[in-house]
Amino acid sequence: xxxxxxxxxxxxxxxxxxxxxxxxxxxxxxxxxxxxxxxxxxxxxxxxxxxxxxxxxxxxxxxxxxxxxxxxxxxxxxxxxxxxxxxxxxxxxxxxxxxxxxxxxxxxxxxxxxxxxxxxxxxxxxxxxxxxxxxxxxxxxxxxxxxxxxxxxxxxxxxxxxxxxxxxxxxxxxxxxxxxxxxxxxxxxxxxxxxxxxxxxxxxxxxxxxxxxxxxxxxxxxxxxxxxxxxxxxxxxxxxxxxxxxxxxxxxxxxxxxxxxxxxxxxxxxxxxxxxxxxxxxxxxxxxxxxxxxxxxxxxxxxxxxxxxxxxxxxxxxxxxxxxxxxxxxxxxxxxxxxxxxxxxxxxxxxxxxxxxxxxxxxxxxxxxxxxxxxxxxxxxxxxxxxxxxxxxxxxxxxxxxxxxxxxxxxxxxxxxxxxxxxxxxxxxxxxxxxxxx
Amino acid sequence: xxxxxxxxxxxxxxxxxxxxxxxxxxxxxxxxxxxxxxxxxxxxxxxxxxxxxxxxxxxxxxxxxxxxxxxxxxxxxxxxxxxxxxxxxxxxxxxxxxxxxxxxxxxxxxxxxxxxxxxxxxxxxxxxxxxxxxxxxxxxxxxxxxxxxxxxxxxxxxxxxxxxxxxxxxxxxxxxxxxxxxxxxxxxxxxxxxxxxxxxxxxxxxxxxxxxxxxxxxxxxxxxxxxxxxxxxxxxxxxxxxxxxxxxxxxxxxxxxxxxxxxxxxxxxxxxxxxxxxxxxxxxxxxxxxxxxxxxxxxxxxxxxxxxxxxxxxxxxxxxxxxxxxxxxxxxxxxxxxxxxxxxxxxxxxxxxxxxxxxxxxxxxxxxxxxxxxxxxxxxxxxxxxxxxxxxxxxxxxxxxxxxxxxxxxxxxxxxxxxxxxxxxxxxxxxxxxxxxx
Numbered sequence: 001x002x003x004x005x006x007x008x009x010x011x012x013x014x015x016x017x018x019x020x021x022x023x024x025x026x027x028x029x030x031x032x033x034x035x036x037x038x039x040x041x042x043x044x045x046x047x048x049x050x051x052x053x054x055x056x057x058x059x060x061x062x063x064x065x066x067x068x069x070x071x072x073x074x075x076x077x078x079x080x081x082x083x084x085x086x087x088x089x090x091x092x093x094x095x096x097x098x099x100x101x102x103x104x105x106x107x108x109x110x111x112x113x114x115x116x117x118x119x120x121x122x123x124x125x126x127x128x129x130x131x132x133x134x135x136x137x138x139x140x141x142x143x144x145x146x147x148x149x150x151x152x153x154x155x156x157x158x159x160x161x162x163x164x165x166x167x168x169x170x171x172x173x174x175x176x177x178x179x180x181x182x183x184x185x186x187x188x189x190x191x192x193x194x195x196x197x198x199x200x201x202x203x204x205x206x207x208x209x210x211x212x213x214x215x216x217x218x219x220x221x222x223x224x225x226x227x228x229x230x231x232x233x234x235x236x237x238x239x240x241x242x243x244x245x246x247x248x249x250x251x252x253x254x255x256x257x258x259x260x261x262x263x264x265x266x267x268x269x270x271x272x273x274x275x276x277x278x279x280x281x282x283x284x285x286x287x288x289x290x291x292x293x294x295x296x297x298x299x300x301x302x303x304x305x306x307x308x309x310x311x312x313x314x315x316x317x318x319x320x321x322x323x324x325x326x327x328x329x330x331x332x333x334x335x336x337x338x339x340x341x342x343x344x345x346x347x348x349x350x351x352x353x354x355x356x357x358x359x360x361x362x363x364x365x366x367x368x369x370x371x372x373x374x375x376x377x378x379x380x381x382x383x384x385x386x387x388x389x390x391x392x393x394x395x396x397x398x399x400x401x402x403x404x405x406x407x408x409x410x411x412x413x414x415x416x417x418x419x420x421x422x423x424x425x426x427x428x429x430x431x432x433x434x435x436x437x438x
Numbered sequence: 439x440x441x442x443x444x445x446x447x448x449x450x451x452x453x454x455x456x457x458x459x460x461x462x463x464x465x466x467x468x469x470x471x472x473x474x475x476x477x478x479x480x481x482x483x484x485x486x487x488x489x490x491x492x493x494x495x496x497x498x499x500x501x502x503x504x505x506x507x508x509x510x511x512x513x514x515x516x517x518x519x520x521x522x523x524x525x526x527x528x529x530x531x532x533x534x535x536x537x538x539x540x541x542x543x544x545x546x547x548x549x550x551x552x553x554x555x556x557x558x559x560x561x562x563x564x565x566x567x568x569x570x571x572x573x574x575x576x577x578x579x580x581x582x583x584x585x586x587x588x589x590x591x592x593x594x595x596x597x598x599x600x601x602x603x604x605x606x607x608x609x610x611x612x613x614x615x616x617x618x619x620x621x622x623x624x625x626x627x628x629x630x631x632x633x634x635x636x637x638x639x640x641x642x643x644x645x646x647x648x649x650x651x652x653x654x655x656x657x658x659x660x661x662x663x664x665x666x667x668x669x670x671x672x673x674x675x676x677x678x679x680x681x682x683x684x685x686x687x688x689x690x691x692x693x694x695x696x697x698x699x700x701x702x703x704x705x706x707x708x709x710x711x712x713x714x715x716x717x718x719x720x721x722x723x724x725x726x727x728x729x730x731x732x733x734x735x736x737x738x739x740x741x742x743x744x745x746x747x748x749x750x751x752x753x754x755x756x757x758x759x760x761x762x763x764x765x766x767x768x769x770x771x772x773x774x775x776x777x778x779x780x781x782x783x784x785x786x787x788x789x790x791x792x793x794x795x796x797x798x799x800x801x802x803x804x805x806x807x808x809x810x811x812x813x814x815x816x817x818x819x820x821x822x823x824x825x826x827x828x829x830x831x832x833x834x835x836x837x838x839x840x841x842x843x844x845x846x847x848x849x850x851x852x853x854x855x856x857x858x859x860x861x862x863x864x865x866x867x868x869x870x871x872x873x874x875x876x
């Protein structure tokens with residue numbers, strides 16, 4: 001087998017990047033693979049826009065079905081996105097015995113269990129390296145490199161838009177809305193940024209990674225998800241005073257036969273490697289029994305980095321086709337019959353450190369009232385800090401706590417919020433500080 | 439094929455780690471691979487020492503040939519080290535049609551071309567992820583994930599001993615000899631530390647990676663190699679004043695049909711991710727056309743991290759055996775017939791920035807004499823800094839240069855060294871600062 005035929009569905013940003021790599025680096029890829037990867041068909045609704053790609057005549061079509069049903073196509077690359085036609089086309093391509101490559105994390109997070117089951121039953125590969133972390137090879141690392149390890153935890157910065165916005169607030173001290181506008185003007189955020197800034201894109205990714213790491217079914221529904229729109233320059237500044245940075249983290253841990261899988265703004269020590277991941281860059285650390293901890297770092301999005309991951313998948317599958325070794329690596333890292341439903345712990349059950357900020361009237365007894373309520377719920381204060389002094393006005397009162405159960409923290413905050421001397425909803429930001437686990 | 443038989447040659451630190459993972463995580467590995475990896479034979483000169491491993495009777499032997507010649511053994515793991523018997527055993531095992539896993543970078547750097555050719559001719563796998571960067575999956579990333587990319591450069595911290603020593607000098611301001619003694623007392627440096635501190639271990643690794651990245655034969659001989667024993671707290675302190683850290687870097691670049699491959703202490707900006715890699719940790723960045731830059735970070739040595747990489751290789755090969763897909767990925771990343779001799783540029787031809795430190799008598803005209811000589815060889819000074827003032831005594835005179843050809847820098851330094859007003863051999867440390875390429 002010295003030629004592999006590829007059909008591309010969707011020639012938007014990443015799709016065009018895939019086409020560009022396959023065309024520009026064709027000889028290089030052949031010299032590595034020993035076979036030619038030919039982009040035989042490209043389907044897109046819009047086939048008139050010039051993408052700077054020179055396709056031979058007959059390659060472009062507006063009809064995805066032409067690609068899926070072409071008996072000469074070996075691998076179908078789904079680059080359409082979304083959960084409707086993309087899903088339909090992937091199922092149809094599996095049914096036709098095509099190998100599949102996709103970067104569609106939203107689709108996999110929502111419908112991955114059914115898609116992977118269909119692919120496994122048909123005995124085809126369904127590769128998805130580009131769905132998480134762009135060019136960082138986190139899927140391959142989990143499925144292949146760490147295969148001898150029991151994986152304990154993963155902590156990642158997996159959304160470049162959010163990381164850019166938080167980096168901007170940190171560096172320039174401007175409010176969230178201005179940082180978002182800047183991200184949009186630079187093309188780092190969509191016109192409708194909700195999927196990114198509400199943390200949902202990150203949740204899709206950690207749902208997929210958790211399945212791979214622990215041998216569980218994909219469970220997006222139970223991933224706790226909190227966005228970054230409430231993060232203020234003031235909280236970032238306080239974080240800095242305590243030696244922390246604020247990042248939107250995807251956190252996944254396996255403990256006592258249950259999984260923690262959560263996405264929220266988090267304070268991490270400035271000397272943590274993740275603290276130095278700035279701008280649109282992504283990174284993920286994996287903790288496991290043999291390796292201790294490893295980190296991958298790189299561009300988590302963008303045309304060419306994401307396309308690089310897609311081409312890596314195309315070559316993996318091509319090598320399988322050449323050797324007659326399709327489905328060589330189990331799709332979700334574990335053998336299908338070993339994948340369990342592992343419960344994700346409700347956020348109310350997690351135990352962590354907290355940063356709390358209260359807007360409290362500067363009156364005698366306020367600190368004692370607030371700390372009394374915290375104490376009643378078993379939350380002990382490690383550091384308290386009150387900024388400025390304003391007669392009869394509000395001042396920020398900031399506290400770092402020892403570890404506490406989230407349910408208790410929420411109850412305490414609700415009680416504190418109802419006090420007359422507290423003038424705004426208290427702010428709570430979780431802290432991830434492994435060197436300080438008390 | 440639901441069982442793979444493994445034979446281990448050498449049960450020292452890493453060998454014992456491999457055995458431990460295969461025994462302790464046996465069920466986990468089976469649930470991922472769908473077949474059992476059985477450690478059938480273990481050969482070591484010493485089979486009486488208790489390694490805390492419970493082998494069944496008949497597993498241990500003192501005779502490596504028993505393992506290599508056992509027809510039931512599928513994969514031979516060479517964990518002996520060195521270039522004599524290890525080489526002989528690997529050739530014999532290839533001859534017997536065994537698949538091979540090794541972590542032996544010294545052997546591969548010196549004899550890899552012949553070993554890989556023998557394996558390719560026999561059609562067996564020869565896996566070596568553990569030879570570079572411990573648990574960081576750099577070999578897999580180069581051979582598989584980045585397969586669509588043209589690789590431009592790699593910069594790595596690939597020796598934990600050197601990184602520990604340089605971190606110690608940086609943090610504590612103690613001289614090299616004390617930092618080395620501390621590394622030895624902690625078990626991070628060998629009693630004979632030459633292989634590490636002279637940079638040779640790092641050279642082995644970058645020779646292997648360069649071959650994989652650019653499709654060239656392994657060429658250890660031409661890798662320029664300079665160690666860290668001349669690095670002083672004073673130079674590290676000056677580096678800090680200019681916003682740099684000093685790391686022992688492996689640098690490999692592909693430019694104009696030739697390769698730069700060099701190992702030496704290097705100043706890098708403090709905000710470079712590699713500057714934050716401290717202690718015994720390793721990291722490597724890869725620059726390539728599609729991904730821009732990615733970095734891997736983790737434990738580059740040690741019993742369990744290295745064993746993790748070996749087990750990753752064992753599973754890769756097992757999956758190939760199960761599918762009848764041996765030699766699925768070309769051993770040196772490119773098809774054998776595509777591997778060329780690419781010249782490595784002599785160090786005298788490289789062009790970079792330099793940090794120079796002179797011990798000069800504090801007399802009128804010295805600065806002008808020294809800068810005059812530098813100017814004569816085309817080396818232009820970006821910053822000059824003279825510390826203290828000592829009548830008729832020596833003071834350190836420090837300069838950062840714009841880019842210059844190394845041959846010119848050496849000539850200038852030789853001329854300066856011969857001046858009466860210069861009291862010690864000038865210090866030259868190369869600077870790697872991509873944001874400052876003038």
